[in-house]
Amino acid sequence: xxxxxxxxxxxxxxxxxxxxxxxxxxxxxxxxxxxxxxxxxxxxxxxxxxxxxxxxxxxxxxxxxxxxxxxxxxxxxxxxxxxxxxxxxxxxxxxxxxxxxxxxxxxxxxxxxxxxxxxxxxxxxxxxxxxxxxxxxxxxxxxxxxxxxxxxxxxxxxxxxxxxxxxxxxxxxxxxxxxxxxxxxxxxxxxxxxxxxxxxxxxxxxxxxxxxxxxxxxxxxxxxxxxxxxxxxxxxxxxxxxxxxxxxxxxxxxxxxxxxxxxxxxxxxxxxxxxxxxxxxxxxxxxxxxxxxxxxxxxxxxxxxxxxxxxxxxxxxxxxxxxxxxxxxxxxxxxxxxxxxxxxxxx
Numbered sequence: 001x002x003x004x005x006x007x008x009x010x011x012x013x014x015x016x017x018x019x020x021x022x023x024x025x026x027x028x029x030x031x032x033x034x035x036x037x038x039x040x041x042x043x044x045x046x047x048x049x050x051x052x053x054x055x056x057x058x059x060x061x062x063x064x065x066x067x068x069x070x071x072x073x074x075x076x077x078x079x080x081x082x083x084x085x086x087x088x089x090x091x092x093x094x095x096x097x098x099x100x101x102x103x104x105x106x107x108x109x110x111x112x113x114x115x116x117x118x119x120x121x122x123x124x125x126x127x128x129x130x131x132x133x134x135x136x137x138x139x140x141x142x143x144x145x146x147x148x149x150x151x152x153x154x155x156x157x158x159x160x161x162x163x164x165x166x167x168x169x170x171x172x173x174x175x176x177x178x179x180x181x182x183x184x185x186x187x188x189x190x191x192x193x194x195x196x197x198x199x200x201x202x203x204x205x206x207x208x209x210x211x212x213x214x215x216x217x218x219x220x221x222x223x224x225x226x227x228x229x230x231x232x233x234x235x236x237x238x239x240x241x242x243x244x245x246x247x248x249x250x251x252x253x254x255x256x257x258x259x260x261x262x263x264x265x266x267x268x269x270x271x272x273x274x275x276x277x278x279x280x281x282x283x284x285x286x287x288x289x290x291x292x293x294x295x296x297x298x299x300x301x302x303x304x305x306x307x308x309x310x311x312x313x314x315x316x317x318x319x320x321x322x323x324x325x326x327x328x329x330x331x332x333x334x335x336x337x338x339x340x341x342x343x344x345x346x347x
Contacts, residue, residue: 019059019069026051027096034124038327038334041124042115045131046108049156052096053104072097076152079143091143095135097154099216110160113178114192118167121174121242123330133232134162134225141224153218158225161196165230168193170237170244197226241267241330264301264331269347271295279318287314305333319343 012020027048034044056071075093082091098104119127138158146153167174172190180187180195200222207219237244271294276283283291290311298304309326317324317337325338337343 016069019055019071020074023052023055023071023075023096026055038124038329040116040119040328041128042111042119045115046112049096049098049104049108049111053098053101056097057101072152072154076154077139077142078152079146079149082143082147091136091139094139094152094154095156095159098156099154103155107156107160109179111156111163114160114163114167114176114189117174117176118163118171120331121171121240122166122237123241126236126240129236130162130166130229130233131159133229133236134165135159136225137162137228138218138221138225140228142218142221145220153221155218155221157218158221160225161200161222162225162229164189164193164196165226165228166233166236169230169233171242171246193226197223200226267330267332268298268301268304269332269334271298271347275344275346276315276318281318283315287311290314301332308333308335311335317343 030044030047030051031041033039034041059069059071075090075097077090077094078087081087098107115127115131118130122130135156135158138161139153141158142153167189172188172193174189175186176189176192177184178187178192180192200219203217204219204223234244274283274291282288290307294304294307294311298307305326312324312326312335315324315335316322317339320337320339320343322337322339322343324335324344326333327336334345334347336345
């Protein structure tokens with residue numbers, strides 16, 4: 001493939017499409033798996049970004065030697081081309097590419113440390129909507145402020161700042177473990193957001209005033225991601241697992257982990273009516289004994305999880321006789337049919 005920012009899809013060779021498929025699988029595979037299994041989307045995104053960067057690094061090391069494929073040329077955001085339909089994908093794909101390992105590590109650090117507790121507050125689908133707003137806001141801000149630039153912009157920094165913006169909009173008093181002021185400790189979200197956003201604005205001011213060079217960091221994209229996610233966070237969070245602004249019953253800043261545990265406990269569901277009895281297939285033997293113990297002792301998250309996981313090994317789906325698996329659903333363990341959630345998801 002010719003290295004050219006004005007490439008056409010017709011210029012791609014068969015081997016190029018193979019690498020595109022590998023990049024696509026690395027990007028969406030962890031996210032799809034986590035969504036299907038009910039695992040954390042925030043951690044899935046972290047894995048997704050790392051896998052894509054490993055592939056990108058591999059291509060960088062081997063390019064020119066065996067092939068001539070440049071992911072940034074195809075998927076990086078180039079503002080001067082943003083109005084052309086054939087380049088519309090760049091607005092989204094650029095958020096999975098990074099300049100180097102330091103670049104990607106800084107972003108996944110924020111996504112892991114701020115994203116995981118925010119996901120527990122929002123729920124997986126709302127969290128992903130906020131993440132989307134972050135990288136979209138960052139890319140839009142960069143295109144609008146640098147419309148004639150031919151330099152590719154890449155990275156998930158807009159999305160990472162978007163998570164901070166959304167957290168600031170909804171639960172600013174939450175305390176999360178975060179590296180700040182050379183210390184890793186539990187800081188309130190509003191302080192983290194204030195310092196990180198303030199640093200970006202300061203960098204932008206020094207560039208604008210001519211006291212610093214342009215550099216290779218898209219500070220405007222960081223600010224754009226923060227504010228678009230901030231603006232949309234409360235409408236997105238409405239009706240989610242945690243009430244907006246909730247800081248615990250005491251009215252003071254409380255431990256986020258304690259708050260989330262209380263919310264998860266409230267979502268555990270009743271154990272009285274089980275799907276096997278409802279289908280006229282009452283459990284017998286070991287399965288029946290496990291179900292009895294589950295009902296007697298399953299009022300705590302950890303105990304319920306242990307008994308549900310053991311029960312899953314002794315039962316089958318009452319609808320299709322398929323395998324039953326234990327899944328994580330917003331901090332609560334549940335059982336579901338491995339073939340279709342519509343067959344069974346309990347309790």
